[in-house]
């Protein structure tokens with residue numbers, strides 16, 4: 001008889017953003033013609049930059065001729081893209097990363113979910129609380145947790161590192177030493193950022209304890225302040241303890257195009273094995289490469305024109321972030337984030353739970369956000385809004401909320 005992977009049964013019924021989409025869908029059906037403003041899921045709204053569109057068109061044309069046609073991409077990515085990444089994202093920041101330490105993929109969500117496969121099931125996993133749900137759910141699916149504890153709203157066997165207002169929404173070293181530590185900075189969902197000296201402490205801690213940090217830097221393009229690292233490889237010793245995940249979704253609007261990459265240095269060894277080699281083996285077996293046309297689009301991101309055009313896109317989203325931050329502050333809300341990240345994290349008013357506030361905003365302002373408790377027990381009492389909407393919608397949403 002066929003049996004199923006019982007670990008899946010430990011998970012809550014559906015993924016956070018699917019849950020929200022269902023709720024909003026039902027609301028729209030019940031209120032036809034109402035204009036709903038969606039500042040929930042962190043999905044971009046601006047079209048791809050002209051230089052990226054040009055590059056896509058050109059690559060599509062190449063696919064139409066036998067001489068320039070491309071079939072399977074190299075497992076680990078085309079050299080032209082890996083070289084551009086290394087030059088622009090790493091060497092220009094003084095990070096010692098080589099092109100063959102970059103693994104091109106179809107996005108950071110896949111990588112952040114898949115990376116746990118190369119580690120043993122007996123590893124102790126630590127995550128921030130609140131946290132991007134993918135890190136937890138994929139470890140639960142793999143069997144690296146116990147059952148879900150309704151009372152504590154978390155999984156047995158996972159180490160949760162509370163990120164609270166009083167510590168700037170940064171985690172502290174947990175009591176129990178973990179093996180795998182997931183960190184995401186600038187942070188989703190709180191919008192907090194970590195300084196280089198603070199991140200250095202985590203790198204030192206991981207090296208001291210033989211742990212591995214899985215560092216999600218998907219939002220690095222939103223860093224506006226000095227002293228905030230764009231990559232964990234800016235820290236000394238990161239090559240021997242860190243894996244970095246990067247995305248083209250938020251910095252270049254590729255949410256519907258799909259492209260990302262993982263960086264694993266050849267010096268990262270655990271259990272006598274180079275993790276680089278395991279990930280290469282996994283990638284080569286389970287992935288046939290990101291499409292040629294998409295990798296060419298990725299290359300355009302690093303062109304001079306690309307950098308200029310994308311700077312404008314990010315500036316537009318960050319203008320929205322300011323509208324949300326300042327508008328809510330003026331309306332009396334306690335607000336965080338929004339300076340080095342496209343997320344604004346706010347305290348729900350009048351002791352409402354996160355989901356009560358979600359319903360209240362949807363009902364009264366027709367604005368969709370994300371309940372903080374969906375990201376973990378310590379997200380309860382908080383709410384996330386994204387800066388990825390249009391300027392007009394963002395302004396209208398904040399006007400509506402302010403009038404409540």
Ligand code: MLT
Nearest residue numbers: 040041042043109132188
């Ligand atoms: C979010 O809203 O947290 C993001 O869209 C998640 C993601 O990038 O997958």
